[in-house]
Amino acid sequence: MTFIVGDVVGSVSPLVSLIISPSRTQHFTSVSLSLSCEDQSNSDRWRVRRYTESEQWEDCSSRWASQTGSTCTISSTITSDTGVYSCQSESGENYHPVNITVHSGVILESPVHPVTEGDTLTLCCLYQNTSSVLRADFYKDGSLIQNQTTEMILSTVSKSHEGFYYCKHSERGESPKSWISCLCVCFSASHSESQISVLHTLSSVLAVCPYLLVTVVLIFKCCRMRDEMSV
Template sequence: MELSQLPLVFLLISNIYSEQTEERLKPRVIIKPDQHVFRGETVTLRCDIYDEGVTSWRYFWYKEGLGRVFSDGQELTISSVTESDSGEYSCDRFNGSKPSPRSDEVTLTVSDPKSVLSVSPQKWLTEGDPVTLICEVHNFSTGWTFSWFTLTESPGGYHLLSDSSRGAGGRYRISSAAVDHTGVYVCRAEREKSSYKTQYSNTQLLWVTGVSAPVSLRVSPSRTQHFTSDSLSLSCEDQSNSTVWRVRTYTDLWGLKDCSSIPRGSHTGSTCTISYVYTSLIGVYWCESESGEKHHPVNITVHSEVILESPVHPVTEGDSLTLHCLYRYTNLSNLRADFYKDGSLIQNQTTEMIISPVSKSHEGFYSCKHPERGESPKSWISVSGFHSESQISVLSILSSVLAACPYLLVTVVLIFKCCRMRAIS
């Protein structure tokens, strides 16, 4: 090697040594328990160094977007993180003469996932029907346990179900629904091996109708959809007059309420009158006794211009069903509209839609649409089985006749023999 090349070699060796020294002095950020955590958890960031023998260093922390030092300890602890703590963090250290190289940035992500509750196959049930409540945490499918609650009337009141462990897998199954399963349900997810819990989920109203009810809810005008600013009357009719009934409601805005407790609502006996209907009153209304017995739910919908005139209570199989499209600003009954079931067009440009006879297959969400005035909300039309009382009476008559047949036959034979013996004598 020529002497003229020695300075270059020494320069290369010096650069390599300087890079190795700088790399050795460059700290790194370590995040515990993880770089991706959940709201409310405790996170510790440590500015780690290779040269542990040096104890006189001071440490400085930086966060992307702040542009300044905000802590001077080797460890930075955030006791209850929120989404605002998400970001890229870095650190360096200073021994009194010059700072070390700054560390590479490390990203901390804080999430606050939501619990989402749904019902399968539907939330309007008859005694004995199966139903499943499904709780999910979107984008985070594993590592959760679930709790199930019913909503109480007190503000923010949640009642933990005693058998909520059945929902450990995200599903709360009821194999045979009973009337007392009626209620407003929510769920909540808890992270395994962590103290993190999601907020309460959206609400789902589960309604179970008894096979025979002592009371019925009469709605006037007799339909489930109503125009804004109109008046509305709901009455609990008990033929026996043996129980005091009140009209109760659940709406997204007001929650669980007595009908008289909502704005513009008043109670007289078992009748609730709403003097001015508005969209915040959209919800479910039912009759409830003093003991908490619930019957005959009706889903009331409010719209400004176009509504569907549909029956308040389930239609019986074999009966006829007639639907009309109503418009606030006209009394004409010959205006034509399109009718839809579950979002699909089933009849177009007609003044009314008639289904006869009705069967279970006709259950679904119905709406109507006028090309100029707009579309109505959707209403669920339920179809019930044949009248149980008629079936019972027919069966009882048949069974009585069949049971009496042997005795009638013996009686006829005996009468015939007696008449014959008289004729001989």
């Protein structure tokens, strides 16, 4: 299940990151799950919160988990732990939301955060009873894209790879769906163009400088000669 909570899913802060251990979006039932809000100063001013089927934000508390500093620990996961988890600031704003699914049986091992454009992505299909990697079929948006393999590798990830992925085993069943997103690095081109523009301007100024210097010197000499002749 994938939750969309207002505009929270689009909220990003460069100051804090939600770290999940194990580092994946899908998790088995009856296992320990740790979620930490980490910033550059390693402060404890962030709190882990979740939004579930109850349609309300919940604090990490003794009712479903325990909070130590900025780390929230679920000792034994259950399916109702499925939801959106994020880091909340002291002012009440939520940052870095992550969809987490808790499921028994088969899960898809997929990344927590968006994959950077151009990177390689590897997806695996795991089975709870043995924690082993299954030879399974992999689907994107309901269409079969690779069959009977232990891992699916997407090389040079781009925006076209975004979508809902899941895996299916003929006997063990299928995993829930996970959304894979791609982080575009197109800003690099504009950044490079800015640098080229600045360099071009500097080179133009430096090229003109000698002519300006000669002009100043000539004006100075003319003024001096005029003063001498007037004397």
